[in-house]
Amino acid sequence: MRITVPTARVLAALLARPEDDHYGLELMQAAGLASGTLYPILTRLTEAGWLERRWEAIDPVAAGRPARRFYRLTAEGVVAARQALAELRAQLDGPTAAAGEARPAW
Incomplete structure (x- = not known):
């Protein structure tokens, strides 16, 4: 799977609490x-098998x-997700890290 910066941000948000359910607005x-x-x-x-989704069981x-x-x-x-973010960080820590540039915070 290709990991873009927006995808990395979503993965980081999900990994902050990987055992929890998350909804769109959050x-x-x-x-x-x-x-x-x-x-x-x-x-x-979801199609890649990284996420499962379900509807909340409430009476609207x-x-x-x-x-x-x-x-x-x-x-x-x-x-x-952990592996993908680690690989992305390693790429970002390459030559630019040695030049003192800041790594983006997703």
């Missing part, structure tokens, strides 16, 4: 991404809001 805020960027990333990660009328779709890293996804 991930948009944590990753600093718009919904039009976030949801295609979540779809690709009683809750006064629509049910949320939750996303959680799979066991394979946790390993793959």
Whole structure:
């Protein structure tokens, strides 16, 4: 899977609490991404087997809001995400790190 900076931000947000369920608005805020960027990333990660998704089990009328779709890293996804971010960091720490340039914070 190709890891772009937005994808790295999503993976970092998911890895902050890998055992938890996350929903779209939470991930948009944590990753600093718009919904039009976030949801295609979540779809690709799900299709790759890195994420599982499920609908929240609530009564929308009683809750006064629509049910949320939750996303959680799979066991394979946790390993793959950590490896992908480590490889990206290693690439960024290459020649530019020696020149004293700051690494971006996803």
